[in-house]
Amino acid sequence: MRFARLGPAGSERPVVVAEDGTYLDLTGVTDDIDARFLASGGPERARAALASLPRLDVPEGMRVGAPIARPGKIVCIGLNYARHAAETGAQPPAEPVVFMKAPDTVVGPDDDVLIPRKSAKTDYEVELAVVIGSTARYLDSTDDAAAHIAGYAISNDVSEREFQLERGGQWDKGKNCETFNPLGPWLVTPEGLDVPALRLRSWVNGEARQDETAADMIFDVPHLVWYLSQFMVLHPGDIVNTGTPAGVAMGLPGQPYLRPGDVVELEIDGLGKQRQRLV
Structure with missing residues (x-):
C-alpha cells in the first residue's frame, strides 16, 4: 500500500x-x-x-x-555506499557511521529547500528511508528486523558540507538546517518490494547525478535496523536514512554545489519522485 x-x-x-x-x-x-x-x-x-x-x-x-507526521527521530547512516565513501576520500567503514537529524528538518517532497545563511556548500543526497512500525530494542539478529519495518520512502538528506566538515567536526551542524530533509511522496509498505533492487537516482537542473541500487549498500537494511537497536530504542514513526550513492556535489569535479534557483529531482523505483527548488 x-x-x-x-x-x-x-x-x-x-x-x-x-x-x-x-x-x-x-x-x-x-x-x-x-x-x-x-x-x-x-x-x-x-x-x-x-x-x-x-x-x-x-x-x-x-x-x-511528508508521509509521516511528527517523526520521533531521524537516524542517519553515513558512507554506506562504497563508491560514495571513495568520492569523499574515506575508507569504507567497518561499522555503520551514525548521526542524527532533528524531526523539524522534515518537509514535503516538493517543498522549497532553504539554502542557509553563509552557505557555500549545500549538497543533495538521495536516500532510501526506512520507517519504523514497531518498537525495536536489542534485536537478536538481522532476521528480526523485517517485523519492525512499516515501510519505505524517499529521503533527501540535504547537507551543508562546510558546516558538516569544516566547522568543528560535528556532522550535525551540516545536517540540521531548516528544510534539510524532504521526505516522500509516499510511505510504501514492504510487501512486494525487492529492496536491494530499488534504484536510486537524482538530477540537478535536469543533469543526472546519482544512479545506483540499494544492493550496493555496505550495510543492508536488516543489518542497519538490527545494529541500531543495539545502541538505541527504535520507536514507531522513527526514520532511518540509509545513506547515499556516489554522485553528490562534494565528490564531483568543480564541486557544483547548489545555488538559489537550482532544481533537484530524486526518484527511487516504486517509491515515487521528489522535486525541490533551492531558494
Missing part, C-alpha cells in the same frame, strides 16, 4: 494512493499517519477498509506533505 498526506503544512489529510493514482480518503480510519497509527495496526486497518474508502477529489497542484 501507498500512504500519503495532502494539504497545507500542518493541515495535511491522510490518504491511500490507489493503483490508478487516485486518492482514497483515510480520515475514517485515522486522523493522521503518525506513530500512533503505525503502532496500533493502522496499515492493517486501512487495508481491511480499502474497498470502502471514499475516493477523494484532489485539486490539481495540491501540496503533498
Whole structure:
C-alpha cells in the first residue's frame, strides 16, 4: 500500500494512493499517519477498509506533505555506499557511521529547500528511508528486523558540507538546517518490494547525478535496523536514512554545489519522485 498526506503544512489529510493514482480518503480510519497509527495496526486497518474508502477529489497542484507526521527521530547512516565513501576520500567503514537529524528538518517532497545563511556548500543526497512500525530494542539478529519495518520512502538528506566538515567536526551542524530533509511522496509498505533492487537516482537542473541500487549498500537494511537497536530504542514513526550513492556535489569535479534557483529531482523505483527548488 501507498500512504500519503495532502494539504497545507500542518493541515495535511491522510490518504491511500490507489493503483490508478487516485486518492482514497483515510480520515475514517485515522486522523493522521503518525506513530500512533503505525503502532496500533493502522496499515492493517486501512487495508481491511480499502474497498470502502471514499475516493477523494484532489485539486490539481495540491501540496503533498511528508508521509509521516511528527517523526520521533531521524537516524542517519553515513558512507554506506562504497563508491560514495571513495568520492569523499574515506575508507569504507567497518561499522555503520551514525548521526542524527532533528524531526523539524522534515518537509514535503516538493517543498522549497532553504539554502542557509553563509552557505557555500549545500549538497543533495538521495536516500532510501526506512520507517519504523514497531518498537525495536536489542534485536537478536538481522532476521528480526523485517517485523519492525512499516515501510519505505524517499529521503533527501540535504547537507551543508562546510558546516558538516569544516566547522568543528560535528556532522550535525551540516545536517540540521531548516528544510534539510524532504521526505516522500509516499510511505510504501514492504510487501512486494525487492529492496536491494530499488534504484536510486537524482538530477540537478535536469543533469543526472546519482544512479545506483540499494544492493550496493555496505550495510543492508536488516543489518542497519538490527545494529541500531543495539545502541538505541527504535520507536514507531522513527526514520532511518540509509545513506547515499556516489554522485553528490562534494565528490564531483568543480564541486557544483547548489545555488538559489537550482532544481533537484530524486526518484527511487516504486517509491515515487521528489522535486525541490533551492531558494
